[in-house]
Amino acid sequence: MTLQTNVDEVTDAASPDSIRRMLWRLAPVIYGPTILFALGEGALIPLLPMLAAQLGADVPTAALVASALVVGQLCGNIPAGWAVARIGERATMAIGGGVAMIGVVGLALSPHLPLLTASAFVIGLAAAAFGLARHSFMTTRVPLWFRARALSLLGGTFRLGMFVGPFIAAGLLAVFGDEHAAVWFFGVCLVAAVLLVLLGRDPETDVAALDSAPTRRDDRRDAAGDLVAEDSGEVITGAVPVAAPAGVFRTMWHHRGVLSRLGLAAASLSAVRSARQVALPLWGLSIGLDAQTIALVVGISGAIDFALFYASGQVMDRFGRLWAALPAMILMGAGFVALAFTHDTDQSAMWFALFAAVLGVGNGLSSGILLTLGADVAPQDDPAAFLGSWRTLTDAGGAIAPLLVSGIAAAMSLAVATGAMGVVGLVGAAAFARWVPRFVPRAR
Known part of the structure; x- marks a missing residue:
C-alpha cells in the first residue's frame, strides 16, 4: 500500500459523515451507558456525607465514608483489567453495573456506618470495572484517526453527567425530601445502562465495519503507512508482535518504562485536576467570599471546562497529543502559582474569578488526554491489563492531591499548598514534553 493511498483512505474515513456514523454506532453501548452511570453517580456523590450523618457520623467520619468510593475505584482498576482480558468488555460492563446495583441497595437500606x-x-469497584471496559473497547476498536475525539467525547459525556447529576439530586430532594431518592435514581440509571450494554447492537460488528484500511485492528497503520508499535518501554522502532495475553503483573513489569515515566506525568495531570476541585472552594472561603459567590465562580469554571471537551480531541487528532497536553498543564500550573500570590491583595476576589476561569480552560483542554495517551501506549491486541495499571496511576494522582492540599495548608498555608500544586503542574508539563514524543506510537 502506497503512502498516497494511505493518506487518501484516512482522509475519506475522517469525513463528517463517517464521524457521525461512528458516534451513532458507539452511542448505545459506550456513550449512553456512560452518561447514565455518570448522572447517577453525580447525583449520589454530594449526598453521601448526608447519608453518613443520618447514621450518626461526625464530619471526619462522613468524609471517610465519601472517600470510600474513590478508594474503591483506585483498588478496582487492576482486578478490572484482569476481568476485561478474560471475559471481554461488554460482559465486564454488564457485571460492573450489576455489582454497582448491590452497592446501591446497600446504601439505600444500610442500618449502620460500616455497611454504608x-x-x-x-460502587467504586464497579465504577472502575465499568470505566476500564469502556476504555479498553475504545482502544482496540476505534480507528486511530478518530481516537482522540472519540475519547474526548467519552470524557465529555462523563463530565456532563457529573455536572448535571447534582442538580437532579437537588430536584429529587425538593420533591421527595429524602436523600435516598438520589440513591434509587442511581439504581434506575444503572438498570438502564446495563440494558443498553446487553441489548444494544453488537459493538464488535458495528465498529469493525467502520474501520478504514489503515486503521483496522489487524493492520493498524498511521497516515504515513507506518505500523503502530507495541510499547516495550523503549524507543519505538517498529512493530512488535504480541503472542498471547499476559497477566496483569507481568504486563506491569513489561511496561514499567512507560508506566514509570509517561504514567507518572499522567498522574500529575490527574493530581492537578483533583486539586482544582478542592482548592478553589477553599480559596474562596479563605478570602471571605460567601457560599453563593463561590458556587457561582466554581460553576462558571466548570462550564468553561465542559465547553472545551471536544475541542481537546480535535486538537489531539489534528495536531498531536502535545498540542493539548502542554497548554493544559502550563495553564493549570501557572494559574495555581499565580493564584498563590493574590491571597492578601485588595483585588483578591477578582483574581480568584480570573484564575478559576484560567484553570477551567486548562482543564477543558485536557479532556480525554489521559484516556487517549493510555490507549496510544497500550498493547493494542490485549490492552486491558495495561490500562488497569495506567488507570491505577492516574486515579492515585487524583486521590493523593486533596490530601496534599489539606496537609500543606494545615502545616503552612493555603497559598503555599496552591503554589505547590502549580509546581506539580509545571513539572508535569515538562514530563509530557519529554516522554510523549518517545512513547506515543505515532509521529507527532
Whole structure:
C-alpha cells in the first residue's frame, strides 16, 4: 500500500459523515451507558456525607465514608483489567453495573456506618470495572484517526453527567425530601445502562465495519503507512508482535518504562485536576467570599471546562497529543502559582474569578488526554491489563492531591499548598514534553 493511498483512505474515513456514523454506532453501548452511570453517580456523590450523618457520623467520619468510593475505584482498576482480558468488555460492563446495583441497595437500606462505607466501596469497584471496559473497547476498536475525539467525547459525556447529576439530586430532594431518592435514581440509571450494554447492537460488528484500511485492528497503520508499535518501554522502532495475553503483573513489569515515566506525568495531570476541585472552594472561603459567590465562580469554571471537551480531541487528532497536553498543564500550573500570590491583595476576589476561569480552560483542554495517551501506549491486541495499571496511576494522582492540599495548608498555608500544586503542574508539563514524543506510537 502506497503512502498516497494511505493518506487518501484516512482522509475519506475522517469525513463528517463517517464521524457521525461512528458516534451513532458507539452511542448505545459506550456513550449512553456512560452518561447514565455518570448522572447517577453525580447525583449520589454530594449526598453521601448526608447519608453518613443520618447514621450518626461526625464530619471526619462522613468524609471517610465519601472517600470510600474513590478508594474503591483506585483498588478496582487492576482486578478490572484482569476481568476485561478474560471475559471481554461488554460482559465486564454488564457485571460492573450489576455489582454497582448491590452497592446501591446497600446504601439505600444500610442500618449502620460500616455497611454504608462498604457499599460505597463496592460502587467504586464497579465504577472502575465499568470505566476500564469502556476504555479498553475504545482502544482496540476505534480507528486511530478518530481516537482522540472519540475519547474526548467519552470524557465529555462523563463530565456532563457529573455536572448535571447534582442538580437532579437537588430536584429529587425538593420533591421527595429524602436523600435516598438520589440513591434509587442511581439504581434506575444503572438498570438502564446495563440494558443498553446487553441489548444494544453488537459493538464488535458495528465498529469493525467502520474501520478504514489503515486503521483496522489487524493492520493498524498511521497516515504515513507506518505500523503502530507495541510499547516495550523503549524507543519505538517498529512493530512488535504480541503472542498471547499476559497477566496483569507481568504486563506491569513489561511496561514499567512507560508506566514509570509517561504514567507518572499522567498522574500529575490527574493530581492537578483533583486539586482544582478542592482548592478553589477553599480559596474562596479563605478570602471571605460567601457560599453563593463561590458556587457561582466554581460553576462558571466548570462550564468553561465542559465547553472545551471536544475541542481537546480535535486538537489531539489534528495536531498531536502535545498540542493539548502542554497548554493544559502550563495553564493549570501557572494559574495555581499565580493564584498563590493574590491571597492578601485588595483585588483578591477578582483574581480568584480570573484564575478559576484560567484553570477551567486548562482543564477543558485536557479532556480525554489521559484516556487517549493510555490507549496510544497500550498493547493494542490485549490492552486491558495495561490500562488497569495506567488507570491505577492516574486515579492515585487524583486521590493523593486533596490530601496534599489539606496537609500543606494545615502545616503552612493555603497559598503555599496552591503554589505547590502549580509546581506539580509545571513539572508535569515538562514530563509530557519529554516522554510523549518517545512513547506515543505515532509521529507527532
